[in-house]
Amino acid sequence: MINTFIGNLGHFMVILAFVSAIITAWSYYQYTIVPETEKASWRKFSRIFFYIHAVSAVSIGVILFNIIYNHRFEYFYAYSHSSEALPVHYMISSFWEGQEGSFILWIFWDVLLGLFLIHTNKSWEGPVMVVFSLVQAFLVSMILGVVIGDLKIGSSPFILLRDVANAPIFQMNPDFVPEDGTGLNPLLQNIWMVIHPPTLFLGYASTLVPFAYLMAGLWTGRYKEWIRPALPWTIFSASILGMGIIMGAYWAYVTLNFGGYWNWDPVENASYVPWLIIVASIHTMITFKKSSTALKTSIVLVITQFILVLYATFLVRSGVLGDTSVHSFTDLGLSGQLLIYLFFFLFVAIFFSVRAWKDIPSSEREASVYSREFWIFIGATVLSLMAFQVILPTSIPVYNAIIEAFGGISNMAPPADQVEFYTKFQLWFGVVVALLTAVGQFFWWKKMDKAALKSALVTPYIISLLLSAIIISLAQVWNITYMIIVMAGTFTVVANATILTKLLRKSTFKLAGGSLAHIGIGLMLIGIMFSSGYSDTVSINMSGLTYKRDWEDELNKENVLLWVNQPLQMKDYEVVYRGRHKKLEGVPGYVSVRKLEMTGQQNKAIALEDIVIDEETYHKKGDEVDIVLEENSYFEIEYYQDQQLQFTLFPMSQPNPTMGLISSPDSKHYLNKDLYTHISAINSYDDPEWGEDKEYKATPGEQFHLGDYVTTFEGGEVVENVDGVELKEGDVAVKANLVVQDHDRQIRLEPIFLIRGNQVGRIPVTNHDLGIKVQVDNISPESNQFIFTVNSHQKDYVVMKALVKPYINVLWMGTIVMLMGFAVAIYRRYDEFVKMRDKGLE
């Protein structure tokens, strides 16, 4: 029976959240402009409505999760994003698989931030919350799902399946509820996908805070004062958004199949660009706090970062990227709404800025080359140019859309090789940024002139040259561009480490944020250079057996075909594919499919033999075992060097009914490199095409060729027990012992021949790895021969790709150091804000 109540409740909560956001905006506006005597009552009224908004916004999320959690497949959202078999943590992922869910997440974070701001601000509460409530109204409108004639406002997560799917079943039975949902995209079934979206959206949501402070400042004429409260939040934004982006990169590295962590895909770029601008704005805001310059620049940058987040949202969700991105959302027809949202705030921001522009203090002093303001300004400029360089080509589909909207024809396409194109620029920008962070820090902490600068820089410079020389020669970096990157990165790390030690000696850890973050950036630069620039494809077929057309010679084959048990030499390794495995509940490692018999029930199998891992028996033969996500197969790949088994990897692959082959890589992690392996194609496991029956005759002890395999027939023996067959008095069961030699493995096949009176029964054996089925057809006692019928299909195989990513750990380490630096800086700036607020000097 369909439960329509809960969906209606959810829809009501959406409408309530929308209306209460508008009322809150209006009443906070009143609170801001009324005279002091009336403020208290307005404030109370505004807060009550914001709490109503908060409760309804949180309820939306709770109700949607309830629909998913209770498998209410009569709802479209649950049907299309989840399924019965999902564990709870993946239900959380399905919550934000759809656009509506991610909007709810965004709304939720804004509510939390809003509540926090209400209780930590005094004079800023009114104007800041006006901006907040307006943004909330726009965000909630995205999930309103109200249709007026042809006008559709928002896309509701609470629609029933029968209202969307025009399947005939609903005409016959409107109360039909599907047995199961279509499930969660397997690529998202990963722990990083549980935590990456909330982090990213908290980053996006928090970009509103500095923007709201700025708007409040421009509106109420406090052109300078907004910087202090906004600064910790800007750093917070940069760190959370940065963390979200890196988590996404890490997820791609462990889950996706493009062989890396960053692909310069439009969707990735859309998150990277606002981050660069946020980082630039942190720098100009800090400069202003120190020396009252760069205020106008800060204003422009804070507006830009907020608008860029909206623009990124538009790019990803409007469908405009259609055929240029691998993973943009499907178009829900919200593009018009998103554009209105973007232009509304762009217009408001420009309006207030222009109105206040002539009154905004700016310093007439020309910054000297030896002043920190000059260097910080250059740094912010470089970061902005970096952002510009990425957003310009990423927006090519948008230009096409605009030109076509005006009836023109544009056939411009994004650069054919995105990675090469963006890297070409960003790499040199990265070098410049690294050098600036090194030099800039010295200017920051000290008054500088020529002589002082020289003496301050000479030691770190020499140390970093020595270090670079060591790194370059040990890691054999013989490419001039990469050498420069190593030097720039090392210089950053060394120079900032020098500053850091000085700071720690002289004062508290509180001031160390900047130098820590910069050390992180330097490490990241080096890590990125090594892991991408020296990423080496090792899956090159060295066996001499190749199949090429003449013009293919210049194309490198980066995948190798591995037949089961058949070793193949590729570069430094010999690899052998050993067959498929499954993951079992409560059993460490993986279990070969040869030991399991599928029952046909979901995620259930019978153990065909004892399951023993590291001398510990987890299941006995005949036990029913639980498989973790039955459709996932893990392919055992052994890596040998000098005949020694080095390690075994288990890349995953899932033939998905709706999405084709979904694969996730597996990597061997060393301290100084990762060996990354992924499956690019597998032999299908549906009913194989069996060939013709072949007949073989063999006497005990005889060797013969079974297809391609040398096979020994050891002889027959009478057995007392046969699995699955009740033996009666007088029955004779004979087992034939065959040993098949497959390269370095011996595989035993034991078909059984039953005699009951004058009837015979044959129990064949099938081995999917070898692709053979053998049965004893007959036994002729006079010639002592067994007659076998053998049928074969293609052997199992995988096509895989393997890459070595050197020093990728330096990148992850740099990320962590950078985030630590951000955390220290947030603490320091927030502390400042609280102290000044309590003095009444907000």
Add this chain to the structure above:
Amino acid sequence: MKKGHIIGLGIIAVAIVIIISSIGDASSYESFSTAKEMASNGDEDPIHVVGHLKKDSRGTVTGLEVGEDKTSFTFTMVDNDGTEQQVYYNEPVPADFTRSEQVVVIGAYKTDQMFVADKILMKCPSKYQDNEFREVTASKK
């Protein structure tokens, strides 16, 4: 000439370089016939061609030939002008390839018979459009 002006000019110069190079490196959407023309004029830059896979009357993809070592394949693609072209791709067949509604190949002609794709983008029917409900035996939990 103030320093601020010099910096401003520098920024403008870099921005102009970025714009020009973006335009220069931008690829273009072509049809197979214009792509062939470009190739015969010695222009080897990779371009985008939008089209779909050739299918027979029953909707099965025709002309898909997987290489012997399964690490590359050729297929027949029909562009939006209706031109058929054999395309070679030096990677295993991508997941869901045969179900794609639309294919974008990025590459160039290597010989006049063979278009070699460096990259393939696919638009697959979204899973929200299949109106068949899978019959799933409810697992008793």
